[in-house]
Amino acid sequence: MKTTRHFLGFTTAILVAALLLPSFLNEAGPSYKFAYKQAGLTEQQAAAHLLNRFSYGPKAGDIDEVVKLGLEKWFEQQLEANQPDQILNTKLNSYDAINLSNAEVVSKYPQGGLVRRMAEKEGIMIRDTSAQGKRDSREKLQAYMQQKGFKPQQELFRQFISQKILRAAYTENQLQEVLTDFWFNHFNVSLNKNQCAEFIPAYERDVIRPNVLGKFEVLLLATAKSPAMLTYLDNFSSMGTNEEMPQSMNEQAIRRMQSLSSSRPADTAIKARVQKAKSSRGLNENYAREVMELHTLGVDGGYTQNDVTQAARVLTGWTINPAIRAYGNQMQKPAKRGPKAILAQKGFVQEGDFLFAANRHDTKEKIVLGRKFAAGRGYDEGVELLTMLARHPSTASFISRKLAVRFVSDNPPQRLVDRMARTFSETKGDIKRVLIAMTASPEFWEKEALREKTKSPFELAISAVRGLNAEIVMPYQLYTWITKMGQKMYYYQAPTGFPDRGQYWINTGSLLNRMNFGLALASQRIPGIRFNLASLNSNREPESAEAALLVYSKIIMPERNLDETIKRLTPMLNDPNLSTKIQEAASRETPKTEMNSGMMNEDAQIMDETQSTLAAQKQKKAKNGLASIQSSPGNNTMLAQVVGVIIGSPEFQRK
Template sequence: MLYQGKKISVFFLFFLGLCFSYAQKNPEVFPYKAAGLSEEEAAIHLLSRFTYGYNVNDVGQIQKEGLERWFFRQLRGKATDKELAEMLEPYADAMLDNKTLAEKYPRNTRVRRMMINDGYIPKDSVINGSVFFKEAYKNYLAEKGFKPEQELYRKFIAAKVLRAAFSANQLQEVMTDFWFNHFNVSFTKPQSAPFIPSYENHVIRPRALGKFDELLLATAKSPAMLLYLDNASSVAERPNAKNKIGINENYARELLELHTLGVDGGYTQKDVSEAARILTGWTIYPLNGYGNQNLIKQITKGNEVQRQSLIEEDFVFAANKHDKRQKTVLGKDFENNGYDEGVELIFYLSSRPQTARFVSKKIAVRFVSDTPQEALIDNMANAFLASEGDIKKILTAMVYSPAFWHRDNIYSKVKTPFELAISSVRALDAQVENPNRLINWVTRMGEKKYYYIAPTGFPDKSSYWINTGSLLNRMNFGLSFTSNKASGINIDLLELTRHHEPESPEHALDMYAKLLLPTTDIVTLKNRLSPLLTAQNLQKKVAKSSGADLHRQDEDMLAVNTRKINNRNRKSNNAMLAQVVGLIIGSPEFQRR
C-alpha cells in the first residue's frame, strides 16, 4: 500500500511553511506520481475536487499551467470575473446589504400590517389564499415600490448557479458552499430567511479561504445566524423581571457541537449553559420590521451602558441584556468583559485541538473520501493549529498528503444534485438561460438548496445521496438536460466535436465519453449504456420508473423540441446525440467526482 498512515513529520510542517507562497513560481510538485497517477489523471482529480466540474479544455490548460501553480492561484481567489459580473447584473439585488434588503423586500407579515395600518384593506380581509388579497397585496407592493420576498430568493439562488458554473475562482465557490453547509441556516425559518443572501455573499464568501476564527466570529454576529438559532433573543435572566425571556442555549449548543469542538469534543451541558451566558446580548440591529425596535434607545440611555454597548452595521451588543457574572467553559474562566468576552470565547474555541481535528475531518470528507485516514486528519489538524486556523494552509497540507492522491480516493465521492447539475453545464459548455429552471431540477433530485432545516447542513456521505430512486432521477435529469430547454440551459452538442457528427449511436458514445469522461473505462461504460442508446421514449420511461412522471410543462417542451431537433437534420443537436449524451450524464461514472 502506497500510503501507510504515518504522521506528518516536523520537517514536513516546516517545509510547508517555507514553500507555501500563494504567488510562488516553482511550488513543490504534488506527490501524485508516487500513487501511480498520470499527470492527466492528477489534473482531473484536482478539478474534480476543487471545482464544480471540468471539460477537456480545462484538463489541458491546468497541465499547461502546472497543477501546483493552478492550485495556488485558486487559493488566492483573486481571478478577474468580468463575464460573470455581466451575467450577475440582473440579479444584483442579491448582493445588497441587509438594511437595503429589509427596505426593498419587506417581510410578508410586515406588509400585511402596513396594509392594515394604512387602511388599504380591512383586517378581516387578510386571507392569504384569496384572490382579493393576492391582488391587493400585489398592488400595494407596486404602489410602495416594494418587491416580494420570493423574488429576492429567486435572484439569490440564480446568482448561486451562475457563480458555481462560471466563476473563475472555482475553489472559492466550492469552499463557500462547504462553509455555508458547516454554518447552516435555512429559508425554512422565516425570521432569518431575508438575511441569508447577505450571509453567504458578505459573511462567508469573503472569508471562505481566510482564517477560521474570523469566519466563525462573522457567522456568530450575522443576523441570519442570530435569528436562525435564536441568540438574538437570548438575554441575562432577571429574577424579578415581568418578561421571563431569559437565556436561549440553541446557538451555544451548536457553536460547540457543530461549529467547533464536535459532538465528541469533551464539552458538557454545563459548558453549553455557560457559553450561552457569555453570548447574552448579542443581537441584531433593529431594521425595518426586524428585531427590537426600541433597542437603540434602551442601550443608549446612560453613559456607562452606552460605552459598554456596541453597534456594528446590523449587529448589536446590548450591554444591558448581558449576563455580567463569571462563567467557565472547558475549564477556562471568563470574567465580565462585555462584548469582548464573547469574542474571547469564539477565539478560544477556534484554537482548541478538538476543533482543529473536527473541522479538518469535515474538510477531508468533502475533498478526499467519506472515510478519510486518521493520519491525514492528524496532518491537517496539525496544520490548522500551527497556522492558527489558516484555511489555505489546511487545504495545502491536505493536497500535499499522499492520501489525497491515493488511487482508492480517485472518483470516491458522489456528486450532490447541485454538483451534478453544475458539472453538466461546465462539461458541455452550456449556456444557462434560466438558472431557476436548473435549480428546480436540483430540487427534484433531492437537494433543495438553502432549505435544509437542521443546523447540521446536508450530509456529505455518498449513502445519503444514492439510492434506486435518486439514480433514476439523475438519469431523468441527464436526458432532460440534453434534449430540451426545460432545464433552463442551451447546448450545442456538435460544437463540442467541432461539428464532426457521429455516424451512429455507438460512435457518439465513443466521442462524447472521451470528452466528458476522458480517463473512464470505455468498455464498462459501453456495456452499461449500449442497450439504451436507441431505446424509444426513454425519458418518459425513466421518469415513470422514478415514480414521478414528467411535469406537463417538461413533456410539452420535450415534444416540441424533439420535433425541432429532428427537423434540423445535420444542424447542431439531434435527438440521437441528446439521448447518448444524456445517458452519459446519468451514468454512474459521471455521478462521481
Template sequence: MTHAATRARTAYKPARFPGAPLLGTQARHLVGRFSYGVTPALAAQVRAAGGAHRWFERQLEPSRVADRRAAGLRAWWPSFDRRPAELWQRQERELEGGWEVMEDYARWALVRRITSDRQVLEVMTELWENHFNVPAVGDAQFTYRVSYGDTIRSHALGRFDDLLHAAVTHPAMGIFLDNAVSTARHPNENLGRELLELHTVGRGQYSEDDVKASARILTGFRVDLWDSWEASYSPRDHWTGPVKVMGFRDPNAERDGRPAVRRYLSYLAHHPATAQRVARRLAVKFVRDDPPQALVDRLAKVYLDADTEIRPVLRALVASPQFKASVGSKVRDPGEDLVATYRVLRVQLARPPAGRAGDEHAVKAMLWQVGNLGTSPFSWPRPDGQPIDSESWSSPSRVLASMDLHWAMAGGWWPSKGITYRTPKQWLPRKKIRFDLFVDHLSQQLLHRRSTATLLRACCEMCDVSPGDVISADHPIVKWDFHRLLGTVLDSPAHFTR
C-alpha cells in the same frame, strides 16, 4: 445481418480520438474534487497554469484569478443589495416575498458555481455555508442571508478562528438561533449549544453547564425584529460575571462583552477537538466518507500548527497518499450533479426577465431541477447542514432522478427558455466519424477521460448501432436520437462521481 446480431459478435474495444491533451488521472482527480466538473476550458486553464498543483495554488489565492463572468451575475438580482428593513417592507407590501429573494439567492449560487473561474473558492464557500448552516427559508433571517453568504465567502480560505467569529456573531446566525433576542435576564441557549455541538468541539466535550455559560457569553448581539431591522450590540443586554466553558475561564466583567466573545471563540477554534472536527470534515468532503484516523490526526496537527489557517490544511490533504488513493470514491450531491451537467454541456444562460415573465427561464427552472434530485441550496432546515457524505446521495431514487435530469438536458427539452444548448452537429468533431471514435470524443468532452469498453457498449446498445458505423450530420443519431447518446454518457458512473 441485424444490428443486434452484429453486436452479439462485436468486441467492444474502445477507439482513441485525437483530441486535446487530457489531464492525467491524479491531476483530473485533484481538479475534479476542488471544482464543479472538469471541462475542456478548465483543463486548458490547468495546463496554462503549469499543471494541477500550480492551478490549485493559484486557486488558493482567489484575488489572483480574474472572474469577470461570475462577478456580473449579482446584478441580475437587485434585491441582494437592499437593506434588511427594505426587504422586510417589500414583503409586507407583497411586492416581493422573502422566499422569492432566497430562491434567487440559491439560483445565484448555482449559476456562480457553473460560471466562476474561482472554483476552489466556490467549493469551499459551499462547504462552510453548510457547516455554519443558516437556512435561506426562514421568515426573518432572509433579511441578512445574502450578507451572511458574502461573509462566509470572504473567510472561506482564511483562518478558521476568523471564520468562526464572523459566522457566529453575524445577524443572520443570531436570528436563526435566537441569539438576536438573547438577553442577560433571559439568555437563550440555542446558539451557545450549536456553537459547541456543531460548529466546534462536538458532542461529548461539554456539559449542560458549559452550554449555559456559552449562552451567557454570547448575549448582547441584537437585531430589531419589529421596526428598523438594524443589527447592534447592546451592552446592557450582555450578561456579566465569571464564566467557565470546558477549559476556558474569563472574568467577563465588562458591559461590552465583545472582547470576551472574541477570546472565547478563539479558544474554541484552537481546541484540539475542534481541530479534529475540522480535519475530519475536510477529509470526508475531499477524500472519502470514512477517512483514516491517521489522516485526520495529521490534518488536525497542521491546522493547529498553522494557527487555524485553512489553506495549509488543504495543501496537506491533497499531498496525502489517502487523497491520491481516493479516485472515484465521492458521489456528487444533487447540486454538484446539476452544476456539473450544465458545465460539461456548455450551455449558455440568459438573464431572466423580472416578474412572472421569467418563471420558465432556465435560471429559475434549475432550482426545481435540483430540488427533484433531493435538495436545493440552503434549504436544509436544521442547523447541522446538508450531508456531505456519499451514502446520503446514493439511493436508487436519486440515481433515477439524475438520469431524468440528464435525459431532459441531453435532448434540450427542459429547461428550454433562456438557455442555448449546443446542437448535435456542434458535438460532431468531423463531418464523418466512426461511432467508436465519436463515443471517445464525447467521453473526453463530457467526462474528461477516454471511453471504456463498458461505455462504448452502453452507447451502442442505446443507439442501436455498431462501433464501426459511420456517423454524419444525416445519420439518425444526429437527426433524431442524439439525446440517447449524450444522455448515456452523462449517466455513466464517471459523471456521478467527482
C-alpha cells in the same frame, strides 16, 4: 553523533518552514509538490482529479490548461481566488437584489405577513375568509405593495438561488465557490425560517464567501455576529437572568427602539419586537449548543451540558442592531445620530448589523471547558469564548475530518486527518494551509480516493452544464431539477446542513431522477440552457450510437477507464421509449422521505412552471415553423439520447 542530530533537526526545521511559509514569498512557485506520480497517476489524470474535487467539474480544455500551467501553480491561483470574472460579472449585472444590504432587503422585500398587517392597519384591507374576499385581498395587497415600492420575497430568493448557479458554472475562482458551498453548509441557516430568511443573501455574500480561505476563527466570529445566524439559532433573544442586571437600561433601550419608529407607518414590526423584548427575557442555549457540537468541537469534543449553559451565558446580549429592521432611510438617520458614544461607555458594541446589548448580558462569572470568564467583561467574553473554541484541539480534528470527507473520501484515513489537524493547530486555523497539507499528502492521490465521492444534485447539474459548455440563460430552471433530484438549496432545515456522504444522495429513486435529468438536459428540454453537442466533437458526426457513446464518454468524463461504463450503457442506446420508462420508474421508486415530502407541494409548483415554460416554447416554435427542441442545431435525437445516458450514468455521478 551530536552533529548529526543537530543537522537532522535543522533539516527538519527547514522542511517544516518551507511547508508553512506562504507561497507568495517563494518566487520560484509553490514550495510543495503533489504526490500523484507515486500513486501511479499521469499528469493528466492528476489534473482531472484536482478539477473534480476543487471545481464544479472540468470544461473542455481545462485539463490541458492545468497541465500547461502546472498542477501546483493552478492550485495556488485557486487559493488566492483573484482570477478575473468578466463573464460571470456580466451575467450577474441584471440581478439587482443580490447586492442589497440587510436593511435594504428588509425595506424592499418585507415578509408577506408584515405587509398584510401594515395594509390592514392603514385600512386598505380587511379580513375576509370568503373565496371572493380572498381574491379581492390578493389584488388589494398587490396594489398596496406596488404603491409602497415593496417586492415579494420570492423574487429575492429567485435571484439569490440563480446567482449561486451562475457563480458555480462560470466563475474562474472555482475553489472559492466550492468552499463557499462547503462553509455555508457547515454554518447552515435556512430559508425555511422566515425570521432569518431575509438576511441569508447578505450572509453568504458578506460573511461566508470572503472568509472561506482565511482563518477559521475569523469565519466563526463573523457567522456568530451575522443577523442570519443570530436569528436562525435564536441567540438574538438570549438574555442574562442575574438579579443585579439594570432593568432600567432595558426600558431605556426599548424606549429608544420605540422612538426610532414613532413616525413610521411600518412601526408594527418594531412594536412587535419591543413586546417580544419585554416578554422573552431569558437564556437561550440553541446557538451555544450548536457552536460547540456543529461549528467547532464536534459531538465528541469533550464538552458537557454545563459547558453549553455557561457558554450561552457568555453570549447573552449578542443580538441584532434594530436599525436594520427599519423601513426606509428615515429610520437609519436617527439611529446614526443616536447616543452611540453613551452606549459605548455603558459597554454596548455596535458593528454594522451586529449589536452587543450590555443591558441584556449576564454579568456574573462563568466557566467553560475549565476556563474562567471573569465577571463584568461584557462583549470581550464572547470573543474570547469563540477564539478559544476555534483554537481547541477538538476543533482542529473535527474541521480537518470534515474537510477530508468533502475533498478526499467518505471515510478518510486517520493519518491524513491527524496531519491536517496538526497544520490547523500550528497555523491557528489557516484554512489555506490545511488544504495544502491535505493535497500535498499521498492519501489525497491514492487510487482508492479517485472518483470515490458522489456528486450532490447541485454538483451533478453544474458539472453537466460545464461539461457540455452550455450557456445558462435561465438559471432558475436548473434549480427546479436540482430540487427534484433531492437537494432544495438553502432550504435544509437542520443546522447540520446537507450530509456530505454518498449514501445520503443515492438510492433507486434518485438514480432514476438523475437519469431523467441527463436525458432532459441533453435533449434541451430544460428551458434556458443552450449548447451544441456536435461542436464538442469538432462538428464530426459519429457513425453510430455506439461510436457516439465512446466519443462523448471520453469528452464528458475525461481521464477515466470507461470500459465497464460503456459496456453497461450500450444496451440503453437505441431504446426509443427510454425517457418514458425512466419517468414511470422514477414515479414508482422515488421514496417519500421526510425531506422529499416536506417539499412536494412547492416542487410540484416549480415543475409546473418549468413545464408551462417548455410548452410555451414548443407552441412558439410550432407557430413559427421552427425545428423542435429535440432537433436543435448540433443536437440530433440520437446524439441527445446518448449524451443523456452518459450524464445519467453511475460513473458521471462520481467525482
